[in-house]
Amino acid sequence: MAKTLSANSLVWESPLHMVTPSPALQPGPSGGDEPKFADLQLGPLDLMFDYHNSVILFYDARPSIVSLGSNGRTSERGYELPEVRLRRALEQLLVHQPSAAGVLVQNESGDRVQIKYPVAPFVDGDGAKRAPFVYGVPFHVAHANIALADLGDVSIPDPSLDILYPPMPKQGVGDDGCVLPRFVMSFQVTTFTCGGFSIAHVCSHAYADGYTAAVFIQNLCSIARGEGLAVEVDRPVTSTTAVMGPREPPCPTLDHSFIKAWKPAKIQGVHLQRATATRMVVSMEALKALRNSVGIPCSRNQVLLALLWRAHARVRRVVHGLPGDEEEVMAFPMNLRTRGIPGVGEGFVGNAVYLCPVRSTISQLLEMPLSSLVRKIRRAAVENLDIAACTQSLIDYVELQLREGLVPRNTSFTMPSLVSLPFYETDCGWGRPTYVGRPSQQIHNLSIVLDHPAANAWNVLTVFRSLEERACFEEVFRDYVS
Structure with missing residues (x-):
């Protein structure tokens, strides 16, 4: 009989990690005491999907078959923990897609949502290069006190499994009439007593359609297993409107009343x-x-x-x-x-x-x-x-x-x-x-x-x-x- 997950089933790693592009790999200036930012202008097709989607991937790993990582923290059983490998891979991937570490905000004219993100590290008091805490990809880590098999058939939608996803950002309009800032994406890695684990991804649909989100996770896992990007991403991207923008004046020719x-x-x-x-x-x-x-x-x-x-x-x-x-x-x-x-x-x-x-x-x-x-x-x-x-x-x-x-x-x-999307092409080792x-x-x-x-x-x-x-x-x- 399948067991039910609850808040008491998980032990959370603390503190919450905000993952930003790896300073060691980040191009551009490395000094200064202020971060540098860029804006990703979203096009009409992006803004039609301004809400967040979630997906989860289950891995039935066993400690006896997991290879020892060449660097990074290892568990008492002698293998690298999935969350360690994935967090390091995410730092490397964000160098290629820094906008994923941004925040959805209202633009200066107040009429559109756009993404603001850091493009260069800055040096704080202890000499470490990092971006402001408000920016980055929230990376949650939890440890479940049951085996993955105890959950039963995870292909059946079950509200108790929703605890394996990172929390959704609050969407709405503040008292000032502007949209509430929201992160672009977040991750949650949950490990189980059997050695299995899950990777849950919450991503703004305004930033990524299903294909883009699947390729992001595919690249993350490819980097995690030491093979670099599986799919090259177009960069730098400063505006999706520049590629798929409206005519001036806009003149629809078909019925889109739906x-x-x-x-x-x-x-x-x-x-x-x-x-x-x-x-x-x-x-x-x-x-x-x-x-x-x-x-x-x-x-x-x-x-x-x-x-x-x-x-x-x-x-x-x-x-x-x-x-x-x-x-x-x-x-x-x-x-x-x-x-x-x-x-x-x-x-x-x-x-x-x-x-x-x-x-x-x-x-x-x-x-x-x-x-x-x-x-x-x-x-x-x-x-x-x-x-x-x-x-x-x-x-x-x-x-x-x-x-x-x-x-x-x-x-x-x-x-x-x-x-048809490459979610099953996501082997992180x-x-x-x-x-x-x-x-x-x-x-x-x-x-x-x-x-x-x-x-x-x-x-x-x-x-x-x-x-x-x-x-x-x-x-x-x-x-x-x-």
């Missing part, structure tokens, strides 16, 4: 509605059978997207009583790094995501054959799609909202997938992770797809606000996936 906008003070209650997610497992055999059943060429992602959209529409019709002619918009993210857009390659740091919308009525979603729904998605994603022009239109649309002092957010049903998951608290209106190699399956995490919603959704799901 992107809604509110005043900053109202955004918390409008969009970020969270609840505990429910997991549904889709085996590779079931995905293969589902693809074969539609009878047309399609990817596993496309056919699963069609099925989840149908299930979502049935909840809207049966549980919430929406009329059949109500339009339902589903927008799925597309990685732009492989689309030939100038300046947007695999090393681009930021949000290179186009939300591709597909529209249908509830009646059509429930009545048309699944193959027709897949065809509709394929037409939107593959056929007649000028991705550069569509992305430019979306950027211009969001920019117009930002200029009005509004906060734009995607309100459509969305199915982000972590399956103890092998690859056994599972990569998300916290139990997920945003409503999403179905998040995660890879599950050990089970030869995909996991789908979906939030339901009632048992009636869950039963209605799962009934459609079971009609196609056994």
Whole structure:
């Protein structure tokens, strides 16, 4: 029987470490008694995703197979502790991405959020080079008094597992009308009595999309095992707007009405509605059978997207009583790094995501054959799609909202997938992770797809606000996936 984690299960390392770029590797001047700062200007696509995401990686290491580190602190058992190796690797990685050690703040004109970060060390009274305490990556270390196996199946969302993540920064607006400063990212490493450990990462989506976050952890682990960067990052980066910015004047050419906008003070209650997610497992055999059943060429992602959209529409019709002619918009993210857009390659740091919308009525979603729904998605994603022009239109649309002092957010049903991202290519010296998951608290209106190699399956995490919603959704799901 699985054990439940609680606050009493963890012993925290003190004090909290604020990791900054390694002074020994940092370019530029090394003297002076004041830090030097730079600003990373965020583009419209970044500001559309101004909230933090979390991911966790579990490693089932054993002391007997862990190699001795060449330097750094070692445990009584004679091997380097994971938190020591990872913290040192993070110092080295931040030299390549110093903006990750920054803080999200309001810019001087007061109309945008940007990132301010230190770019040169300074010397304090004891002669040590370091950045101000407020800047850096918070690095939490905890030690659990149980074995990793005692947690049971960690692929099942469980609120008790959320203690393995670093705390989320408070998002909102202060009394002065400015956004509250928030760190860009943070880490928590938790070790278990068996020698296993977990790495949890909280990262601002305004700074990094899923691909960027996955590559950051991939590079962190590659440095930790002594192999340098796995993926070169574009630097220096001073403005994502310079690469993916609006036209002047902004002139959207497509319908992006599924992107809604509110005043900053109202955004918390409008969009970020969270609840505990429910997991549904889709085996590779079931995905293969589902693809074969539609009878047309399609990817596993496309056919699963069609099925989840149908299930979502049935909840809207049966549980919430929406009329059949109500339009339902589903927008799925597309990685732009492989689309030939100038300046947007695999090393681009930021949000290179186009939300591709597909529209249908509830009646059509429930009545048309699944193959027709897949065809509709394929037409939107593959056929007649000028991705550069569509992305430019979306950027211009969001920019117009930002200029009005509004906060734009995607309100459509969305199915982000972590399956194709390199989270499982994160060996920091103890092998690859056994599972990569998300916290139990997920945003409503999403179905998040995660890879599950050990089970030869995909996991789908979906939030339901009632048992009636869950039963209605799962009934459609079971009609196609056994």
